[in-house]
Amino acid sequence: MFYSLFILCLVSFWSCDSKAQSKQNNEYEALLERINLPEGFEISYYATNVIDARSLARTEDGKTVFVSNRRRKNVYALTDTNGDMVADKVDTILTGWNSPNGIAYRNGDLYVAEINRIHRFPSIMENLSDPKSEVIYDQYPTDGHHGWKFIAFGPDGKLYVPVGAPCNVCDKEEENPVYATITRMDPDGSNMEIYAKGVRNSVGFTWNPKTNNMWFTDNGRDLMGDDIPACELNFAPKAGMHFGFPYWHQGDIPDKEFGKKYPRDKFTEPAYKFEPHSAPLGLRFYEGNMFPAKYKNNIIVAQHGSWDRTPDAGHIGYQLRFVQIENDKVVKSEIFADGWLDTENNKGWGKPVDIMEMPDGSILVSDDVNHCIYRITYKK
Template identity: 35%
Template structure:
């Protein structure tokens, strides 16, 4: 029996290595504009019992008067999203191995075609998707960055032009890979550079690892040219930064950062940080969130110039996605403000989160007030009906909200649109 087991295990290892080799070969073929022989994945069904159950959840979400929530698409494990500049397709990343495309062909504001994007490429935590203004799609995986130069127009088939601008194992050293805080997000900035968040793997890291983390930009934001060159560290002192966006008015970055666990239900606060220029430090691990010192670094000297959060969020609400509202469908109050998501707590005795928040800005570009915009994914009984991840503005001015628990993308619209 043991011989049979050993043979089976050896076959499994050979298959795994062969599969990985084939996937690497596929990426090379796609870069050479050659076919891979990969069959097209079947579309995800958008009707049936699952769709009806999700519509029932949408009906329970509370939003301000005049707004409504509807089911836009069924997308398994839906995480961060990128809306195509031409309004043709929206891409949805996951924390697993797949990226999905959503297409609303009849423009009734419901996706009628959802399928796997680039199925011939083996991916690892393909969470972060972002577009340049001229239609180039970038994908930040756990430890690689891919470039799809014409994804919005060549996404229908299994093969699409694809290139690794940061090769596997070169976004961070392989020795720093972890199962924790592996999801990256990205944005192409007004300067044409790609900005990528990189979380550090620990709750609170040991002092001996900090020099390497700071040198590599782990626990912060890095930037690079669109060909992957000229990598620079843009911001430091973050624990697990996720959603980020640029204020269209002053071109500064706003980013959510998830803070230290295990300090209690109500501390430390989550952070929405305002990055006004390069080389700024936002205080982690000396601070666990806001001005709350970590136990591990309570006696350590804090670096000069630490910047405290622009907005302190509810502790452990897990603030993730963040987008400036650039549409015109919503009332004036919301234009130019920030919509963000709370994924929901996992280690609080009293759960909190699973909401979409709105932060208005003052005339000088600083944060004004933060309020709940959409809630109801966390029931009164403490059961999560969904966990919002990302929020993006659709071309018609409505909001898309991804949800990796429900496996859905919700649409929030105003009026009759």
């Protein structure tokens, strides 16, 4: 009798667990139907239940994808073991670190950026079960405000690392010239230098595959109103350029406190102005052959979405945007994917963060609110 009851309870537990998982899967799939894409494109999940999924990096063959999160303080390796383009194995690379938002992969090594330090995990794929890291640089400021980092290797082989302003708007250049900049260093952490100045908070940069020139996003200051200033897409083809913060916003709006310090023409204006407070983060030049020809060598940007617009103005962003580039100029821009914003309730159920192209030409998109990684494909 006791044994029969035990088996009955066990079967009941498995049944309930299975039903709960099935319900969760159905809810996940239903959310995909809300996302709007151009004709011929499809969206699916590469991975679900990836809490606060942020920055993305991958191995050369694309079989393993690294994903970070800054709030949960973890970095994971997600592996597709059977080649169906869905991750089915998870390894924890690290946990409990100080906002390890930035990750990059190069020549077999994984690089991870905390707020004030850069780590390297040598030969990471050979050491997934017992990863060991070494600190290659530890001289960045410790400020938490805009302190989390996006990192990436440029065509010059250097690691690029932003240092956000430790405030909404402030002039810290004399106190520490590294504030509000994008820096770069050699892969071993040596020869750190400032590449670009006047950058309030960049959480994404990329390089044109045809010219090797840098493009980066920058989030505009808060508390100037619902409709100003615009967030920015900036073009930085050489070192030493200054993009205006904190003196001029979106290229043509002087800051009330600091704007009189320098004339407008001292700074480089944005190449493109995004919607105010739309929070553009990760971006990539599309280099694959899966998508239609118009996307080739042009930019797709993740706009994370606003947080500080008034209810009457409504939230904005929560989408992917396509930006067409010709001769280092923006000639066209249009929404590539949206639907993550529930406009009726003025609430985002998902927020795109980073974009990464896979070897087959599909793209992955991380989402730190729906806690997943999407895969977008195109069928002719």
